[in-house]
Amino acid sequence: MVISQPDHVYTFVTFRLEEPVIWPRRTFYTAQDAEELAETVASYPVCESLLFGELWLKRERASLVNVEDGVLDKWHYGRIVLAGDAAHKVTINMGFGGNSSIESIVALCSQLKSEIVSHKESSLSLSTLERVFESYQAKRHAPMKMIMNLSLFTTRILTWDTPLIKLFARWIFPWLPKRYLIDQFSKIIKGGPKLDYIGMDNFPRGRLAWEDEATTDNSNDEDLE
Ligand SMILES: Cc1cc2nc3c(=O)[nH]c(=O)nc-3n(C[C@H](O)[C@H](O)[C@H](O)COP(=O)(O)OP(=O)(O)OC[C@H]3O[C@@H](n4cnc5c(N)ncnc54)[C@H](O)[C@@H]3O)c2cc1C
Structure with a gap:
């Protein structure tokens, strides 16, 4: 992936592990590990005029890490609450990790703000906070599981994980309509939470309407192609 x-230019090369590394087991790799793995794909062409080995020699920096994922069952304890990768980690290939992290913060802030306004106090009791955190987790848990599985x-x-998936990747996926991926991504993005307490009236509009603002006007849909 480039x-x-x-x-x-950022280049990602994904290798399939023989078996998953499951927490509490963790694996760390050295520069030498990266060098040895890069050597195994050095003769692969990246494009018509460049081999991966040539690209590797010209790198500014590189690191070898495991691609991790997982959604925790509990995101809060007392007055402590998790968001972002600490609560929901997804693989990198759809680029949803950072975006989802921001969305979770948005969902949390909206609920906290609404409680603060309704209590007319800046400090919330432990029981109120626990209720807010529980409701925040309930709102974000299922979407994050779905995004994790899709990622x-x-x-x-991308890694041709099984023969069936390789068949799909090489011979079926390229024949899917051009819009297929865009439509899947769009469904997720337009359903994202918004900061309820920020006026959106003068906010610049993108080409995709938020789900709760969707109109029947699809005149911009063609642009997404
Ligand atoms: C290669 C790669 C490509 C990616 N591409 C995309 C993309 O295109 N789009 C996208 O949306 N997302 C992408 N992501 C995912 C995105 O980077 C993460 O989802 C996002 O950074 C998570 O933010 P975070 O604040 O939750 O965690 P982090 O960004 O990991 O921040 C956690 C911070 O806590 C610090 N920390 C850890 N332990 C301690 C400690 N004990 N004390 C103090 N500080 C500590 C860490 O140093 C770090 O700075 C990518 C990720 C990777 C690895």
């Missing part, structure tokens, strides 16, 4: 910025499926496709 992502480019005006002045940098994992994407990772499995």
Whole structure:
């Protein structure tokens, strides 16, 4: 997977592990491990005129890490609450990890703000906080499980995890309509939580309407292609 910025190119090479590493077991890799693994794919072409080995030699930096995922069953304890990767970690291939982390913070802030306003106090009791945290987790848990599974499926496709998935990745996936992935992503993005207490009237609009603002006007849909 290659992502480019005006002045940098980021290249991700995903290898399939023989078996998953399940917590509390953890694996850390050295620069030498990365070097040895890069050597195994050095002769692979990245494009018509470049081998991975040549790209590797020109790198600014590189690291080898496990691709992790998981959604915790409990996200809070007393006055402590988790958000982001600490509560819900997804594989990197759909680019949803950071975005989902921000969405969780948004959901949490909206609920906290609404409690603070209704209590007319800046400090909330432990029982109120626990209720807010529970409701925040309830709102975000199922969407994060769905995003985790979709991200994992994407990772499995990219790594040809099983013969069936390889068949799907090589011969079926390329024939899916161009819009298929965009539609899947869009469904997730437009259902995201918003900061309830920020006026949105003068906020710039994107090409995709929020789910709760959806209109019947689909004139911009073609642009998404
Ligand atoms: C290679 C890669 C590509 C990615 N691409 C995308 C993308 O395109 N789009 C996207 O939305 N997401 C992407 N993500 C995911 C995104 O980076 C994470 O989901 C996001 O950074 C999570 O934010 P966070 O604040 O929850 O955790 P982190 O960003 O991990 O922040 C946690 C911080 O806590 C610090 N910390 C840890 N332990 C302690 C301690 N004991 N004391 C003090 N500090 C501590 C850490 O150093 C770190 O700075 C990618 C991730 C990776 C690895």
